[in-house]
Amino acid sequence: MQQQQKLIFEKSVSGRRCTQLPACDIENKTALPQDLLREEAPLLPEIAEVDLVRHYMALSRKAHGVDNGFYPLGSCTMKYNPRLNEEVAAMPGFTDIHPLQPTASVQGALKVMQLLQQYLAEITGMDAVTLQPAAGAQGEWTGLLLIKAYHEAHGEQNRTKILIPDSAHGTNPASAAMCGFQVVHVPCTEDGFVDVAALRSLAGPDTAGLMLTNPNTLGLFEKDSLEMADIIHKAGGLLYYDGANLNAIMGIARPGDLGFDVCHLNLHKTFSTPHGGGGPGSGPVGCKKALSPYLPNPIVEDENGQLTLNFDNPNSIGQVKAFYGNFLVYLKAFTYILSSGADGLKQASQGAVLNANYMLYQLKEIFHLNNTFPCMHEFVLSMEDLKEETGVSAMDVAKALLDYGIHPPTMYFPLIVPEALMVEPTETENKETLDFAIETFRKIKEEAFADSAKLHQYPLQTPVRRLDEVQAARKPILKYQKSENQ
Amino acid sequence: MTSYVPHTQEEKQEILASMHLNSMEELFCHIPEQVRLKELLQIPLGKSEMEVKTQINALAQKNKVFPTIFRGAGAYRHFIPAVVKQMASREEFVTAYTPYQAEISQGILQSIFEYQTMICSLTGMDAANASVYDGATAAAEAMNMCRSPKKKKVLIAATANPQVIATMQTYAYSFDMEIGLIPQKNGKTDLTALSQLLDDSISCVYIASPNYYGQIEDCGKIAQLIHAAGSIYIAGCNPISLGLLQTPAAMGADIAVGEGQPLGLPLGFGGPYLGFMACKSAMMRKLPGRIVGQTVDADGKTAYVLTLQAREQHIRREKAASNICSNQALCALTAGIYLAAMGPNGLKEVANLCLQKAHYAATEMQKISGFQLVYDGPFFHEFVTKCPIPVEKVMTALEEKNILGGLPLNGALDNCILWCFTECNSKEEIDTLIQILKEVT
Missing domain, CATH: 3.40.640.10 (Type I PLP-dependent aspartate aminotransferase-like (Major domain))
Structure with missing residues (x-):
C-alpha cells in the first residue's frame, strides 16, 4: 500500500518561506485603520520551495491525463492536446496584455478573435459566432438566451417550452431551466433515436425550441434530423445544436445545413484544448443571421482595417461573463485549426469515426451486443447481460480498467441504456492502443465469468481503492481543519 | 498539414477492411446525402508547425506588451513565481x-x-x-x-x-x-x-x-x-x-x-x-x-x-x-x-506592497495641480483622480514611454482616471509616472 499523502497544511512549519518578495521601497508607510484589518492570518502553508515542488509532483503522479494513457471517456473527446498550442498560449504577446488596453494596442489578439469566429462559423455553417462563453454549459445557456430574446422581440413570450430528448446531456435541461424555460421531455425509440411522432405531437405554439445533440449520446446520427427541423420550424420554434459531439462531423456535415439555428462548440473537446482537470474550457456560440442581433457584447468589428470591440449593440442579451471569454484557451483552438486546416479537420473526424467503429465492431462480438453499426465517433456498450449472467456491473468493468492503465468510459450515461459504458476513443489513438483496450475488455469479461467476486474488488493497483461516496455526502468534510493537538 | 491522426493510409485501409468496409464514406452512411459536404470547408489548408508558429508569432507581435502597467479595474498584474x-x-x-x-x-x-x-x-x-x-x-x-x-x-x-x-x-x-x-x-x-x-x-x-x-x-x-x-x-x-x-x-x-x-x-x-x-x-x-x-x-x-x-x-x-x-x-x-508559494506572510507582504505603492502614488499625484483624488475614504490599491487636461493626452504621453496608464472613466466620472498599483510597480516607475504627469499638464 502506498504511503498516505499528507495535505500541504500538514507539511507547514512556522517561519519557512518559498517565494521572497522585494523589500518595500516606499519610505513613509501608510497604515489602514485597525478595524479594517484581519485579526488572524489565513491558514496557508509555510513551506520551502523544494517541498512545495515535491508536494505537487506527488499530487501530479496521482492524476491521470491524456498524456498518461488511453482516455476513452464518452462525450468528452479526450484527444491529444498538441504541444504547439501550449507554447503559443504562453507567448508574452498574449499572456501579458490587459483586457482593457486600447484596442489599437491589441490588434493581434482581436485578429485571432475575428479569424476564429470566421472559421468556427464556416465549420458549423452559421452566420455569426461569439467567443465569450467560458464552457459548453455556458454556451448552451447563452444560445438559449438568444432564442428567448428572439421570441420576445417577435412578441411571442408565450413560447416557454424547450423540447429535450431523454438521451440529452444533463446540462441541456439545466440550462433551459436557468433561462426560465419549461423542459418537455421527448422520448426515444427503442433503437435510441428521437421519436419523431412524439416530437410532432409535442411541438406547438408554446414551443420555444428543440435542443438536440447530433450525433446523439448513443453515438448515432439522428437520421430524421431534417424532418425534426422541419417540424420545429413549422411550429415556429428554433433549433439548438449541442456541439458536444461535433468531433464526428467536421468537414463532413454542418449543423447550419441541417437546419439548426444556434449551436455551441466545446473547444476543449473538439478543438484539442486540454481539460485541465475540469476546466477551463471554452464554449463559443454560433447562430444564424436572425439571431445575431442578440449575441453577447462585445462584438469584434472591422472599421476600415482597424479592429474594435463594439459594446453598444442595442438588442444584445448583454455580457455573459467579464471581458471576452477564455482567450488563452480559444487561442489554442485557433492554433489547432491553423495546423489542421480544412483537410486536417476532416481527417480528424474521419479518424474519430474510424477508431470508434473499429472498437465497436470487435466489442459487439465480445459482449454479444446488437448495437447499430456503423456508429459515429462514439458508442454505448450495455453491460446489462453481463450483470445478469455474472453479477458484474458496468461499474465493476470500469474499475477493472483502471488497473490496466485505461481511463474508463463514461459510466451510466446515457440514462436510457441500462449498465451503460460510453466509449469515445478519438482519432489520436493508434491501432495498437485500440487493440490493447479491446483485449483488456475481453480479459475482464472472461474474468467476470471465471471469478466474478474478484471483479467487485477492483481496482487494486491505484493509489486508493473504491471510495465511500455515501460517507462523503452524509458528513461533508470540505476543508482541512487543524486538529486540537497540533 | 499537421495531422494528429497516427494512422498511415495503409493502416486506415486495413482497419476498414477488418470491418468489411471499402471506404471512409461508408462510415457516414447515416448522414442524409443532401447535407453531406461535397467540398472542403472554406478555411485554409493545414500547415506545418513551423509555419503556424511563425504566423501566430506575427499576430502576438501586433499586441503591445506594456512593461509598466498602472491599470487594474478587474484584471491585475501581479508577480507570478516560476x-x-x-x-x-x-x-x-x-x-x-x-x-x-x-x-x-x-x-x-x-x-x-x-x-x-x-x-x-x-x-x-x-x-x-x-x-x-x-x-x-x-x-x-x-x-x-x-x-x-x-x-x-x-x-x-x-x-x-x-x-x-x-x-x-x-x-x-x-x-x-x-x-x-x-x-x-x-x-x-x-x-x-x-x-x-x-x-x-x-x-x-x-x-x-x-x-x-x-x-x-x-x-x-x-x-x-x-x-x-x-x-x-x-x-x-x-x-x-x-x-x-x-x-x-x-x-x-x-x-x-x-x-x-x-x-x-x-x-x-x-x-x-x-x-x-x-x-x-x-x-x-x-x-x-x-x-x-x-x-x-x-x-x-x-x-x-x-x-x-x-x-x-x-x-x-x-x-x-x-x-x-x-x-x-x-x-x-x-x-x-500561488497561495502555498506565498504563505500567510508572503500574501500579507504582497497586499502591503500594493497598499504602500498605491498610497505613495496617490500622495505624489496630489502634489500635481488638477490630479486630486475624487474620493477621500480608505482605499487598497486603486483610486480615482481627476485629470486637468483631456485624458487621452495623458494616456498618449504615457504610452509613448511604454506605460499603460490608469483606466479613463466615463459618465459622471468623465475625464477621471482609475489608477492601480501593485507590487510589480517600483518606486522608480511611479516617480517616472509622476514626472510625465507633471510634464503633460
Missing part, C-alpha cells in the same frame, strides 16, 4: 478531465480540497466550491443561490465593477429577477439609500470591497442593514487584499465571491480567470458546481472525492442548482500553488 507556472503545467493536471474516477484522480481531488481550504480561510467562510468561470459569474451564481419564488429582487452596489454588474444583469434577465442599483456617495455605497431600498422583496445584495473605485466599503454596517431586512449579503472581494483586510465572514457576509485572477494567473486578455465562491455552512448545499469532500476508501485510507453531487446537473437535470459542468479547475490549482 514555481507556480511550472507546477501548474504538469501534464497530468493539464490533460486530465474532471476527476470522475477518484481512484486515479487523487492528486487533482486533493489539490482542489486544499484550494477549497485556502479560499475558506481567506474569506473566513465554512465551505467553498471548486471554482466557477470568473468573478463576474461567481457573483451571478451567488445571486442564483439566493433565488426564491417570493423574493425576486436583487440589489447591486453602483460601486461594483461594471463587468460584474453587466454579467449579473444578463443572469437576472435569465432568472427573471429584477435588479436595483444602490447609489453611491463619495465613492462608497450610500448606506441611507441602501436602507431605503431594502425591504422583504430583496433576496440578496451584492457589494464589493474594495470596490471598483478602490474604496473600502463600510462592510460591518452594510451587513447589519442587510440582515435587519432579512436579506442575504453577497460580498465581492479581492483575494490579494485579504492578506491584509478583514474577512468577509467576520464583517457579516453570508457569501463571499471574487475574481481569483490576481492569484498567479496572467492578464491573458481577460481569461481564463477564476471565480471563487465560499459561504456559511447553512448555504453549503446551494453552492453550484463541483465540490470535493474527504472520505475513506475500501481499505479505510483517507481519500478525496467529488461530493454533494445531488446539487448538480448530471444528477438533477432541470432541478439542478446550476448548469455548470466544466469549471476553471486548472486556474484553481494555479491559485492554490
Whole structure:
C-alpha cells in the first residue's frame, strides 16, 4: 500500500518561506485603520520551495491525463492536446496584455478573435459566432438566451417550452431551466433515436425550441434530423445544436445545413484544448443571421482595417461573463485549426469515426451486443447481460480498467441504456492502443465469468481503492481543519 | 498539414477492411446525402508547425506588451513565481478531465480540497466550491443561490465593477429577477439609500470591497442593514487584499465571491480567470458546481472525492442548482500553488506592497495641480483622480514611454482616471509616472 499523502497544511512549519518578495521601497508607510484589518492570518502553508515542488509532483503522479494513457471517456473527446498550442498560449504577446488596453494596442489578439469566429462559423455553417462563453454549459445557456430574446422581440413570450430528448446531456435541461424555460421531455425509440411522432405531437405554439445533440449520446446520427427541423420550424420554434459531439462531423456535415439555428462548440473537446482537470474550457456560440442581433457584447468589428470591440449593440442579451471569454484557451483552438486546416479537420473526424467503429465492431462480438453499426465517433456498450449472467456491473468493468492503465468510459450515461459504458476513443489513438483496450475488455469479461467476486474488488493497483461516496455526502468534510493537538 | 491522426493510409485501409468496409464514406452512411459536404470547408489548408508558429508569432507581435502597467479595474498584474507556472503545467493536471474516477484522480481531488481550504480561510467562510468561470459569474451564481419564488429582487452596489454588474444583469434577465442599483456617495455605497431600498422583496445584495473605485466599503454596517431586512449579503472581494483586510465572514457576509485572477494567473486578455465562491455552512448545499469532500476508501485510507453531487446537473437535470459542468479547475490549482508559494506572510507582504505603492502614488499625484483624488475614504490599491487636461493626452504621453496608464472613466466620472498599483510597480516607475504627469499638464 502506498504511503498516505499528507495535505500541504500538514507539511507547514512556522517561519519557512518559498517565494521572497522585494523589500518595500516606499519610505513613509501608510497604515489602514485597525478595524479594517484581519485579526488572524489565513491558514496557508509555510513551506520551502523544494517541498512545495515535491508536494505537487506527488499530487501530479496521482492524476491521470491524456498524456498518461488511453482516455476513452464518452462525450468528452479526450484527444491529444498538441504541444504547439501550449507554447503559443504562453507567448508574452498574449499572456501579458490587459483586457482593457486600447484596442489599437491589441490588434493581434482581436485578429485571432475575428479569424476564429470566421472559421468556427464556416465549420458549423452559421452566420455569426461569439467567443465569450467560458464552457459548453455556458454556451448552451447563452444560445438559449438568444432564442428567448428572439421570441420576445417577435412578441411571442408565450413560447416557454424547450423540447429535450431523454438521451440529452444533463446540462441541456439545466440550462433551459436557468433561462426560465419549461423542459418537455421527448422520448426515444427503442433503437435510441428521437421519436419523431412524439416530437410532432409535442411541438406547438408554446414551443420555444428543440435542443438536440447530433450525433446523439448513443453515438448515432439522428437520421430524421431534417424532418425534426422541419417540424420545429413549422411550429415556429428554433433549433439548438449541442456541439458536444461535433468531433464526428467536421468537414463532413454542418449543423447550419441541417437546419439548426444556434449551436455551441466545446473547444476543449473538439478543438484539442486540454481539460485541465475540469476546466477551463471554452464554449463559443454560433447562430444564424436572425439571431445575431442578440449575441453577447462585445462584438469584434472591422472599421476600415482597424479592429474594435463594439459594446453598444442595442438588442444584445448583454455580457455573459467579464471581458471576452477564455482567450488563452480559444487561442489554442485557433492554433489547432491553423495546423489542421480544412483537410486536417476532416481527417480528424474521419479518424474519430474510424477508431470508434473499429472498437465497436470487435466489442459487439465480445459482449454479444446488437448495437447499430456503423456508429459515429462514439458508442454505448450495455453491460446489462453481463450483470445478469455474472453479477458484474458496468461499474465493476470500469474499475477493472483502471488497473490496466485505461481511463474508463463514461459510466451510466446515457440514462436510457441500462449498465451503460460510453466509449469515445478519438482519432489520436493508434491501432495498437485500440487493440490493447479491446483485449483488456475481453480479459475482464472472461474474468467476470471465471471469478466474478474478484471483479467487485477492483481496482487494486491505484493509489486508493473504491471510495465511500455515501460517507462523503452524509458528513461533508470540505476543508482541512487543524486538529486540537497540533 | 499537421495531422494528429497516427494512422498511415495503409493502416486506415486495413482497419476498414477488418470491418468489411471499402471506404471512409461508408462510415457516414447515416448522414442524409443532401447535407453531406461535397467540398472542403472554406478555411485554409493545414500547415506545418513551423509555419503556424511563425504566423501566430506575427499576430502576438501586433499586441503591445506594456512593461509598466498602472491599470487594474478587474484584471491585475501581479508577480507570478516560476514555481507556480511550472507546477501548474504538469501534464497530468493539464490533460486530465474532471476527476470522475477518484481512484486515479487523487492528486487533482486533493489539490482542489486544499484550494477549497485556502479560499475558506481567506474569506473566513465554512465551505467553498471548486471554482466557477470568473468573478463576474461567481457573483451571478451567488445571486442564483439566493433565488426564491417570493423574493425576486436583487440589489447591486453602483460601486461594483461594471463587468460584474453587466454579467449579473444578463443572469437576472435569465432568472427573471429584477435588479436595483444602490447609489453611491463619495465613492462608497450610500448606506441611507441602501436602507431605503431594502425591504422583504430583496433576496440578496451584492457589494464589493474594495470596490471598483478602490474604496473600502463600510462592510460591518452594510451587513447589519442587510440582515435587519432579512436579506442575504453577497460580498465581492479581492483575494490579494485579504492578506491584509478583514474577512468577509467576520464583517457579516453570508457569501463571499471574487475574481481569483490576481492569484498567479496572467492578464491573458481577460481569461481564463477564476471565480471563487465560499459561504456559511447553512448555504453549503446551494453552492453550484463541483465540490470535493474527504472520505475513506475500501481499505479505510483517507481519500478525496467529488461530493454533494445531488446539487448538480448530471444528477438533477432541470432541478439542478446550476448548469455548470466544466469549471476553471486548472486556474484553481494555479491559485492554490500561488497561495502555498506565498504563505500567510508572503500574501500579507504582497497586499502591503500594493497598499504602500498605491498610497505613495496617490500622495505624489496630489502634489500635481488638477490630479486630486475624487474620493477621500480608505482605499487598497486603486483610486480615482481627476485629470486637468483631456485624458487621452495623458494616456498618449504615457504610452509613448511604454506605460499603460490608469483606466479613463466615463459618465459622471468623465475625464477621471482609475489608477492601480501593485507590487510589480517600483518606486522608480511611479516617480517616472509622476514626472510625465507633471510634464503633460
